[in-house]
Amino acid sequence: MAATELMEKIVSLAKRRGFIYPSAEIYGGFRSTYDYGPLGAAMLRNVKGSWWRETVERRRDVVGIEASILSSPRIWEASGHLKNFTDPLVDCRSCKERWRADHIDGVCPNCGSTDLTEARAFNMMFRTFVGPVEDDASVAYLRPETAQGMFVNFANVLQTSRKKPPFGIAQMGKSFRNEITPGNFVFRTREFEQMEMEFFVPPEEAAKWFQYWYETRLAWYVNHGIAPEMLRLRHHDPDELSHYSAATVDIEFLFPWGWGELEGIANRTDFDLKAHQVASGVKLEYFDPTTNMSYTPFVIEPAAGATRAMMAFLIAAYREDEVGNEARVVLGLHPRIAPVQVAILPLMKKSPLVEVAASIFDDLSEFFLCDYDETQSIGRRYRRQDEIGTPVCVTVDYDSLEDASVTLRDRDSTSQIRVKISDLAPTISSQFESYSPKV
Ligand code: GAP
Numbered sequence: 001m002a003a004t005e006l007m008e009k010i011v012s013l014a015k016r017r018g019f020i021y022p023s024a025e026i027y028g029g030f031r032s033t034y035d036y037g038p039l040g041a042a043m044l045r046n047v048k049g050s051w052w053r054e055t056v057e058r059r060r061d062v063v064g065i066e067a068s069i070l071s072s073p074r075i076w077e078a079s080g081h082l083k084n085f086t087d088p089l090v091d092c093r094s095c096k097e098r099w100r101a102d103h104i105d106g107v108c109p110n111c112g113s114t115d116l117t118e119a120r121a122f123n124m125m126f127r128t129f130v131g132p133v134e135d136d137a138s139v140a141y142l143r144p145e146t147a148q149g150m151f152v153n154f155a156n157v158l159q160t161s162r163k164k165p166p167f168g169i170a171q172m173g174k175s176f177r178n179e180i181t182p183g184n185f186v187f188r189t190r191e192f193e194q195m196e197m198e199f200f201v202p203p204e205e206a207a208k209w210f211q212y213w214y215e216t217r218l219a220w221y222v223n224h225g226i227a228p229e230m231l232r233l234r235h236h237d238p239d240e241l242s243h244y245s246a247a248t249v250d251i252e253f254l255f256p257w258g259w260g261e262l263e264g265i266a267n268r269t270d271f272d273l274k275a276h277q278v279a280s281g282v283k284l285e286y287f288d289p290t291t292n293m294s295y296t297p298f299v300i301e302p303a304a305g306a307t308r309a310m311m312a313f314l315i316a317a318y319r320e321d322e323v324g325n326e327a328r329v330v331l332g333l334h335p336r337i338a339p340v341q342v343a344i345l346p347l348m349k350k351s352p353l354v355e356v357a358a359s360i361f362d363d364l365s366e367f368f369l370c371d372y373d374e375t376q377s378i379g380r381r382y383r384r385q386d387e388i389g390t391p392v393c394v395t396v397d398y399d400s401l402e403d404a405s406v407t408l409r410d411r412d413s414t415s416q417i418r419v420k421i422s423d424l425a426p427t428i429s430s431q432f433e434s435y436s437p438k439v
Pocket of ligand 1: 144186189190193196261264301305308
């Protein structure tokens with residue numbers, strides 16, 4: 001399928017089925033902003049939940065925080081963002097459009113002119129004012145990355161969590177960047193969600209942990225359903241490294257328009273802790289009781305985009321196939337990130353089956369994200385669930401009233417088995433645990 005056709009199909013499905021809508025649509029939309037509908041909100045929560053579970057909850061060496069989005073502008077001065085967090089901006093003298101110089105190869109994508117201004121540095125942080133007076137003293141910035149929240153809380157967390165390097169502090173949440181050229185759906189937006197972890201290590205262990213984290217993070221995408229051949233690692237050349245980084249590797253995904261970054265894993269050295277120590281005057285070191293020496297840990301940072309990852313999961317999962325000579329669209333989403341995990345479908349509405357189905361919904365929704373649907377033919381209901389990636393459907397029919405069993409239908413193979421209602425939860429759980437992607 002052509003790249004633009006695939007993207008059009010995904011964008012259209014996302015809107016039609018309630019994953020992602022253009023924001024403020026009733027006002028004609030608003031500059032590459034998006035709202036997540038019922039299914040999109042559920043899926044985004046699952047993506048973030050899976051990241052949090054693997055990166056924080058299932059590890060003894062990582063703790064989580066939630067830092068504020070608005071905070072002291074001194075953070076961004078010390079971190080170097082006020083000076084360095086810029087993109088090269090050029091104006092087209094013919095049509096007056098603005099572009100990122102490194103995105104356009106010297107030719108205006110709008111009118112084809114090569115009459116462009118010299119590139120100038122454009123700071124991407126959103127500025128606002130805190131309090132009723134709009135003067136220099138009240139300027140604040142919306143955070144462009146969640147990472148700084150971990151650095152400025154390093155001493156607090158060290159003290160309260162009693163962790164010692166190697167250990168990490170993680171956070172998920174919104175970040176904001178005044179991108180010059182947002183686009184490709186939710187790939188690049190001005191408001192987006194990040195999932196970041198700062199892993200503090202003894203400096204001599206930095207190289208080892210750098211490799212450990214990029215391998216671990218790559219495996220996370222594969223374990224959540226992206227085929228390995230749609231992912232690759234790309235090491236940054238020295239001249240493209242961020243101002244804080246000694247080494248960076250990107251995990252890239254094969255988007256319909258080509259390879260694009262999903263996540264960056266960087267060795268930020270001791271740059272941030274040292275910068276904040278100098279600027280704040282507060283010691284941000286670790287005292288090692290075994291050597292009686294203090295040192296500034298190095299930081300390995302896996303920095304992922306939650307909204308961008310969700311889009312990659314949608315693209316990787318999209319397929320069209322045929323069932324019984326009928327075309328269908330399937331999202332082969334991993335059960336852990338599917339917005340609906342189990343759909344409960346009584347064969348007939350306004351029948352005794354409804355009560356059984358409602359009670360199954362009540363039982364299963366304690367363990368799984370469930371949907372209940374009694375409208376239209378069963379075939380159409382299966383198609384609808386396939387299209388939103390629901391891994392299994394539970395169908396309640398008239399036999400269910402006799403044998404206390406239901407039909408469990410698998411999305412990928414469309415095969416059906418009969419299962420006792422009392423065995424449903426463990427049967428579905430074990431299917432999900434042994435799930436392997438078919439895309
Ligand atoms: N703390 C390091 C940092 O923020 P980054 O590579 O600039 O590194 C990390 O951002 C991830 O955040 C990216 O790999 C991407 O997934 C996501 N991201 C960055 N800018 C984005 C944008 N404008 N829209 C959507 N996601 C974005």
